[in-house]
Amino acid sequence: MNRYTYAELTVGMTEAFQVTIRPEMLEQFRQITGDENPLHTDEAFAAGKGYPGRVVYGMLTASFLSTLAGVYLPGERSLILETDVKFAKAVQIGDTLTVRGTVKEKNDLFSFIVLQVEMRNGDGEKVLRGRMKVGVLDGE
Amino acid sequence: MTREEVFAGVNEVFRDIFDDEEITVGETTTADDIEDWDSLEHINLIVAIEKKFGMKFTMGEATGMKNVGAMVDIILERV
Numbered sequence: 001m002n003r004y005t006y007a008e009l010t011v012g013m014t015e016a017f018q019v020t021i022r023p024e025m026l027e028q029f030r031q032i033t034g035d036e037n038p039l040h041t042d043e044a045f046a047a048g049k050g051y052p053g054r055v056v057y058g059m060l061t062a063s064f065l066s067t068l069a070g071v072y073l074p075g076e077r078s079l080i081l082e083t084d085v086k087f088a089k090a091v092q093i094g095d096t097l098t099v100r101g102t103v104k105e106k107n108d109l110f111s112f113i114v115l116q117v118e119m120r121n122g123d124g125e126k127v128l129r130g131r132m133k134v135g136v137l138d139g140e
Numbered sequence: 141m142t143r144e145e146v147f148a149g150v151n152e153v154f155r156d157i158f159d160d161e162e163i164t165v166g167e168t169t170t171a172d173d174i175e176d177w178d179s180l181e182h183i184n185l186i187v188a189i190e191k192k193f194g195m196k197f198t199m200g201e202a203t204g205m206k207n208v209g210a211m212v213d214i215i216l217e218r219v
Binding site: 081082107109110112 | 183197199
């Protein structure tokens with residue numbers, strides 16, 4: 001886990017990691033949230049809507065932004081304040097996503113950073129883009 | 141810039157931040173008067189007002205202003 005302090009963070013700094021979406025992640029997400037929508041649970045239904053397989057929950061995909069801030073940028077001192085995302089393309093089970101965040105702004109008064117965030121699938125297509133405001137906690 | 145002009149600019153920022161075109165702030169408006177004016181939106185307000193007027197608040201000012209009139213007083217000192 002990274003432990004960047006506010007002072008160590010600079011505009012332009014980037015962190016990224018990869019994650020592969022496995023079927024059990026959808027099942028766990030369904031159990032936690034109760035979202036039983038067939039687009040995510042029923043292969044035939046998803047096929048009927050023109051998708052090659054069950055569509056991964058957008059909010060499951062977005063949840064990796066928690067990891068981006070909480071583990072990578074800034075890491076341990078992270079406190080997510082705002083998240084604004086657009087789901088640019090459907091994510092499929094088995095996709096390996098590259099999750100990337102770049103520091104676009106720093107606010108010295110309130111010690112928060114603004115991250116430009118994006119996720120791309122294995123074909124390099126952008127599946128999610130957005131912006132996060134993340135507080136950087138002080139102290140040891 | 142006159143006090144009225146600053147108020148007009150501040151009002152514009154409030155309407156934008158709270159997505160509410162019916163907001164009209166006055167000298168004595170406080171967070172108690174606007175339901176969504178919580179600590180997170182206060183940060184957004186301060187940042188947006190700094191950008192709008194091209195000035196900076198100190199931490200003491202940003203967290204200690206008692207109402208919108210006090211905010212306008214500080215803006216008028218800096219622009």
